[in-house]
Amino acid sequence: MAGNNRTPLEASSARPARLVALRQAREAWTQADDPVARLYRRVSMTLSLETLLGIFAEELGQVLPFGQLVYRHRLGHQDFVYTSGMGGPHRCDYQLNLEGNHYGALSLTRRTRFTEDELEAIEFLLGILICPLRNACQYALVEQAALTDSLTEIPNKRALDMALARDCSIGDRHGDAFTLILCDLDYFKDVNDTFGHVIGDHILKATAKALREATRDGDSIFRFGGEEFAVLLPHADSTDGEQVADRIRAAIHDIRIPCGDRQARVTASAGVATRRKEETPVQWLARADDALYRAKDAGRNRTHIAHVIA
């Protein structure tokens, strides 16, 4: 390499000149105010799909007028949809692909037709978006996997911890009532010992399905331990919680997993705790756990409600 033949004096004077040039280039880059530089700069700063699409909509709006931007992508087991603005009768659709992989569909609508020039500009800007979009999609998938239980495909203990913290903060700010149900299968060790772990796994998957079917869209379900599940109910007091817990237990009781000429069945116990004012996630979870323990201790296959005042 040419640089290796430089004298020490030449090398040391080249270094500051190179640094100055790099600094100037960086300055020019961070201060450039054309749409291309701005879009490159802004989309390289985030891994959040929502933020990324918000930036794209904003920057595209500086280049040409449009009514609505809709982006859809199936990410793992969730549909991600981003919408901004109001639609119109004229639309253009793009399938976003990179290196043979699909990263969603984006459509733009507005009241007037898109001209050829505008369509070219959109494609040009989408070319800038595509790599950061791929990174954000991959990040969202990794994040989703970290928060999902692989057997039942419902949110896991880490997701429950985050949801409890979020609900405590909402409860403190707005006074909303939240109720937590902990639900644990009874004598599950015996089920595994009698029917084997594969049948045990089928029961756990069927339990997650029963939980999904016995709860409403706004409720959240979690598998937070081996045969332990949790349900978070927003805008619900302990009476609502007891009703839902009993509905869930009835649904679990109805599960039948065929195994030869027999059927594996289970019952479940539940502990219900409505969050008290200023209670921390740990205190709230501990009260629900104590209620569950009492349901087990009283003979299992029942629901116990935690006292509102500890």
Ligand SMILES: Nc1nc2c(ncn2[C@@H]2O[C@H](COP(=O)(O)OP(=O)(O)OP(=O)(O)O)[C@@H](O)[C@H]2O)c(=O)[nH]1
């Ligand atoms: N098949 C299967 N079994 C699991 C899984 N995770 C935990 N288990 C089993 O769940 C059983 C839990 O046993 P215990 O904690 O003694 O509870 P239990 O037998 O349900 O008894 P009680 O909760 O007191 O009614 C153990 O046998 C674990 O091996 C899993 O992913 N699949």
